[in-house]
Amino acid sequence: MRRTESIRPANFASLYGVAVSFCHSKRRSVMDHEIESFQKDLLASVRQMKAGKTARTTEVKLSTAAEARAKVGVSQRAFAQLLGVSLRTLQDWEQGRRRPTGAAQTLLRVASQHPEALRDLQSI
Incomplete structure (x- = not known):
């Protein structure tokens, strides 16, 4: 006969806390990566503008x-x-x-x- 252990509420709460903490840290690292990427792109854009380079120009023809x-x-x-x-x-x-x-x-x-x-x- 096999014996199974039930998860006690205290153990379940600690496991749940670890899982939630892992998910939050994972989300945080993804968000940190996104912010870092945005900052690099923004800095590159500012450098291009200061150098007088443009990605595109838009000319509006007056009626x-x-x-x-x-x-x-x-x-x-x-x-x-x-x-x-x-x-x-x-x-x-x-x-x-x-x-x-x-x-x-x-x-x-x-x-x-x-x-x-x-x-x-x-x-x-």
């Missing part, structure tokens, strides 16, 4: 409306009034949600090529 407004040098509200359109319409043109049509395209082209003409209109 014709935004470019024209920038050349005239006025706020969105003032530019919209000069063009005779609502502020929302101008914002839609600048964000690329809508495109100006017909006469508005021509007026934007004039504003872009001759910003002083619209500045003169502003004073009227």
Whole structure:
């Protein structure tokens, strides 16, 4: 006949504590490794930035409306009034949600090529 020993509550608690402690230390070492890796990557990035190296560059092309407004040098509200359109319409043109049509395209082209003409209109 084989005799088995039952785990007493005190023994079970100590075994459970060891297991939990092991899991926490394992998690902690993984987290420590992740933090260390992050710090190394961050330091490398800072060194690259200081050296003038870039991983990628992003160029944002201005819409014709935004470019024209920038050349005239006025706020969105003032530019919209000069063009005779609502502020929302101008914002839609600048964000690329809508495109100006017909006469508005021509007026934007004039504003872009001759910003002083619209500045003169502003004073009227």
